[in-house]
Structure formats: C-alpha cells, structure tokens
Amino acid sequence: MEGDPDDGRLSEIAVVGAGVAGTALAIACRQNGLAVRLYDNGTDAQAQDDSRLVELTANGTRVLHALGLKESLSRVARFPSFATLRSSRTGFLLGQRPLGPFSEARYGAPCCLVRAADLRRLLLDAVQDEEIPVETAVEVTDVETASATIRLADGRSIPHLAVAVAAGRPRNASAPGLSSLLESRNWQVPDAPTLIRARSFRSDPDRDHGRFLNTWLGAGFAIVERPDTDPEGSRQPVELLVVLMATRGEESAETACRSLLGGCHPHLAGLTQNLQAVYEELPVAPVASHWQAGRVAMLGSACHAAPVYPELEPSAALEDAWILSRMMERWEDEPHQGFVEYERFRRGRAERLRTFASSELAIQTMRPGSARWQRDLRWSLTSRFLPEIVLERLDWLYGYDCIRGFA
Numbered sequence: 093m094e095g096d097p098d099d100g101r102l103s104e105i106a107v108v109g110a111g112v113a114g115t116a117l118a119i120a121c122r123q124n125g126l127a128v129r130l131y132d133n134g135t136d137a138q139a140q141d142d143s144r145l146v147e148l149t150a151n152g153t154r155v156l157h158a159l160g161l162k163e164s165l166s167r168v169a170r171f172p173s174f175a176t177l178r179s180s181r182t183g184f185l186l187g188q189r190p191l192g193p194f195s196e197a198r199y200g201a202p203c204c205l206v207r208a209a210d211l212r213r214l215l216l217d218a219v220q221d222e223e224i225p226v227e228t229a230v231e232v233t234d235v236e237t238a239s240a241t242i243r244l245a246d247g248r249s250i251p252h253l254a255v256a257v258a259a260g261r262p263r264n265a266s267a268p269g270l271s272s273l274l275e276s277r278n279w280q281v282p283d284a285p286t287l288i289r290a291r292s293f294r295s296d297p298d299r300d301h302g303r304f305l306n307t308w309l310g311a312g313f314a315i316v317e318r319p320d321t322d323p324e325g326s327r328q329p330v331e332l333l334v335v336l337m338a339t340r341g342e343e344s345a346e347t348a349c350r351s352l353l354g355g356c357h358p359h360l361a362g363l364t365q366n367l368q369a370v371y372e373e374l375p376v377a378p379v380a381s382h383w384q385a386g387r388v389a390m391l392g393s394a395c396h397a398a399p400v401y402p403e404l405e406p407s408a409a410l411e412d413a414w415i416l417s418r419m420m421e422r423w424e425d426e427p428h429q430g431f432v433e434y435e436r437f438r439r440g441r442a443e444r445l446r447t448f449a450s451s452e453l454a455i456q457t458m459r460p461g462s463a464r465w466q467r468d469l470r471w472s473l474t475s476r477f478l479p480e481i482v483l484e485r486l487d488w489l490y491g492y493d494c495i496r497g498f499a
Contacts, residue, residue: 104129105420105427106242106252108232112146113392113409114258115215119159120417122222126427129252130219131242132228133259144208144289145318145331147305150199150490152407155414157201158495164214169204170321173303177456177471180310183357186468187475189482191305198483199491205305205318211406232259237386240428254428255388256416258409285453288334288345290369291320293327295362301328307456308360311464312337313352314456315360316403330363337457345369379442384431391416396442401449408445411494412438418498437498448489 107118110132121128148156148169156165177187191203206214219226234243241251294301302319316333334349341348349369353360380395392409415437419430458464474481 101129101250101252103127104252106131106240106250106255108235108242108255108257109133109259109392109394110212110216110226111258111392111409112211112215112406113394113413114256115212115219116155116159116410116413117256117258117391117417118224119215119218119222120413121420122224123159124417124421126417126420126424127253128224130224130226131232132226133232142208143291145205145320146208146211146406147203147205147318147403148410149203149403149407150195150201151492151494152410153204154199154201154493154495155407155410158414159218161214161218164217165204165206168210168214169206170302170319171202171204172305172319175203175305176307177475178306178308178357179468180308180313180315180356180360183359184468184472185475186309186471187482189475189486195490198487200493203305203490205320207320235388237388240387253387253425254420254431257388257390257394258392258413259394284374286336286338286340287372287374288332288336288349288369289372290332290334290345290349290363290367291329292332292363292365292367293329295359295365301330308356309456310352310356311459312457314453315353315356317360332363332369334369335453335457337453340371345371379439379446383435383439384428387428389416389428389431389434391438395438396446401453404445404449408442411441411492414494415498441492445489 104127105121106129107114107121108131110130114130118128118130153165156162171192173190173192175189175191176185178185193202195202216226230248231245232242233245235241235255235257236243236249239251240253240255241249242255243249302321304317304319306317308315308317314335316335318331318333320329320331322329332349334352336348336352343351346367346369350364350367353364353367355361380390383390383395391412393405395412396405396408416430416434419434419437420427421430423429455467458467
C-alpha cells in the first residue's frame with residue numbers, strides 16, 4: 093500500500109534477536125554502511141539480563157575491539173592473569189596458561205570476564221549510538237526464507253532485503269520457530285551433561301583470587317571457578333560452573349552442588365556456606381546441517397547452540413557476526429548472495445569447536461585409572477617444562493583472527 097511506513101524496510105537487513113550475536117551483527121552492518129533493523133524478541137534479553145558471567149576469549153574480544161568497543165569493555169570487564177587446571181581433591185596444579193598481557197601480546201586481544209547484563213548494556217548502547225532502529229513491542233513469530241518477510245505476533249508481515257536470525261533456540265517445543273531453519277534443528281540430545289551455575293563467596297578474602305580462572309577436575313565432573321566483583325568491595329564473590337557427566341537427578345541444584353563440593357579440596361568445600369545454585373539447560377544440539385536458505389541466514393546459538401564448554405559460545409557468536417556482516421557488505425544490494433560463502437567459512441570452524449569441546453571435556457572428567465594418572469603426569473610436566481607446546485595446541489582457537497580473514 094502506498095505510503096505504508098513499512099515499505100522502507102525493503103532496503104533494510106533485519107536482525108532477529110538482540111543477544112551477543114544479533115547486536116554485534118547489527119553494529120557491524122551499520123558501520124559497513126548497510127541499513128539494518130534490530131528485532132529484540134525478548135528471549136535473548138531474558139537469558140542475558142542478569143548477573144551471570146560471560147567469558148570472552150581473545151578471538152571474541154578482538155571483534156568487540158574492531159567494533160570500537162575496547163574502552164567500553166575495559167570499564168566493565170575483569171581480566172584474569174592465569175587459567176589453571178587443578179585436581180578437585182588435592183588442589184594440585186596440573187597446568188597453567190598465562191592470560192592478561194600475555195594473551196594480548198600473543199593474540200592481539202585479552203581474555204576477559206564480564207557480567208551478562210553489562211555486556212548486553214554495552215552492546216545496546218552501541219546500537220543506540222549507531223542510530224540503529226530497534227523493534228521491541230511486537231514479537232517475531234516466523235520468517236519466510238524466500239521473500240525475507242518477517243511475521244509479527246500482531247499479524248503484520250513485513251518484507252526486508254534479507255534476514256539474519258540470531259534468536260537461538262525456540263522457547264518451547266510447540267513454538268513455530270523462526271523459519272524452517274530453526275524448526276529443522278534437533279534440540280533433544282541424549283546423554284547431555286548436567287550444568288549447574290552457582291554463586292558463593294570465598295572464605296579467604298585476604299587473598300587475591302581474582303587473578304585466576306580455575307578449572308577443578310574430578311571423576312565425572314569439572315568445576316570452572318570464575319572470579320567476580322562485589323559492588324560493595326568487602327567480599328570476593330565467585331561464580332561456579334559445574335559440569336556433571338551424568339543425568340540430572342531429582343535433588344535441588346544447591347543440594348547436588350553442596351554434596352559435590354563437600355568432597356573436594358577445602359577451598360571448594362568452603363564455598364558451600366553461602367552457596368546459591370540453579371540448574372541451567374545446556375542445549376548441546378549438533379551443529380546445524382544448514383545455516384542459510386533463500387534470503388535468511390542464522391548465526392550464533394541458532395547454528396551451533398552452546399558448546400559443552402560454555403565459554404566458547406559467545407566468542408564464536410561474535411566471529412559469526414563479523415564474518416556475516418562482511419559477506420553481506422560485499423553484495424550490498426543483494427546481501428543474501430553472500431550467505432553461501434558465510435556458511436562455508438563458518439561451519440568448519442563451528443564443527444571443530446564442537447569436536448574440541450567434547451574431546452576436552454571427556455579427557456578432563458575421566459574416571460580414576462591408569463589413563464587418568466598418565467594424563468595428570470603429562471599435563472604437569474608439559475605445563476612446567478614445555479609450556480610452548482601447550483600454547484601452540486590452542487593457538488588455532490584463541491588466535492583465530494576473523495578481522496584479517498576467514499580461513
């Protein structure tokens with residue numbers, strides 16, 4: 093209809109989902125001169141707007157720096173100096189990897205920890221600074237792949253130049269999903285690990301634990317200990333990610349976590365006093381068999397869900413956003429023409445990330461035996477006497493520089 097205010101959207105790229113992937117893509121598109129509109133579907137906001145910590149590895153912070161957000165990130169993030177592997181029973185140091193300035197020198201960007209709410213606010217502030225229109229009033233219910241037409245909950249259908257879906261998993265199994273791409277995903281994976289996210293306070297506040305990002309290894313489980321900051325500055329809060337290689341039991345998350353920590357090193361056992369814990373769904377669906385169709389592409393958790401290592405997902409999502417924006421920029425008037433190349437560049441790395449995460453978790457959570465004893469000995473000796481071997485093994489992961497190229 094002539095004069096319809098939605099007619100102008102035929103020249104815009106629609107981004108569905110205002111999480112890390114969606115907001116970063118919208119910012120990158122606008123900085124590349126593309127017209128873009130962001131649809132905040134609410135699901136990502138609900139998952140992000142809280143006090144949980146997001147770990148961004150060097151390959152992810154590099155993208156935020158390229159988007160001009162380095163100073164903003166430095167004001168809200170925490171930059172640990174070392175990542176360690178320790179025995180959950182004895183506390184014995186099995187391995188240590190330098191972060192902080194060393195990561196910047198080796199990879200050109202640091203590893204950092206930032207609260208999800210702060211990261212979301214940082215990205216949405218950049219969206220506002222770039223004057224990107226954001227739609228929040230009406231939920232997107234579906235997307236037609238052939239015409240890049242978005243269907244809204246109020247019954248409207250709005251065509252766009254192209255659509256990028258960064259909304260992740262549908263909120264329930266009966267939801268229509270956002271296009272047949274999401275509907276085709278198999279989100280039910282048997283024997284998925286159980287994830288507990290917990291918060292507590294360290295019992296020895298006089299020691300500076302904020303420099304260390306510790307992973308404690310046990311028989312059938314791994315505990316990632318992340319330092320947090322206390323707004324009042326009087327205590328040392330910590331976030332724990334407990335990954336159990338077992339089916340979720342009937343007991344509460346706090347009961348399960350207390351029971352596990354109580355049998356560990358005194359440092360971990362001391363965290364049970366002020367413990368708050370919840371079960372967290374870990375959607376470890378396989379990497380999507382297809383990432384694009386027609387004028388619609390997917391990115392972030394819509395493509396590769398959450399790897400078994402949760403810290404890999406946000407950085408992988410930022411890589412997706414940067415590369416997808418560059419593929420669309422190359423075609424400008426027909427941005428969907430770049431979707432095939434985007435999928436070609438990203439699928440292989442996503443599959444490698446998934447394989448790496450699954451393999452590492454299996455090694456870290458192995459049961460007692462000769463293989464585990466050999467693992468501990470190998471890690472200890474290599475970390476102490478041949479640290480360069482450890483670093484070279486991970487260079488493909490943290491040193492991946494999608495700013496310079498997509499190989």
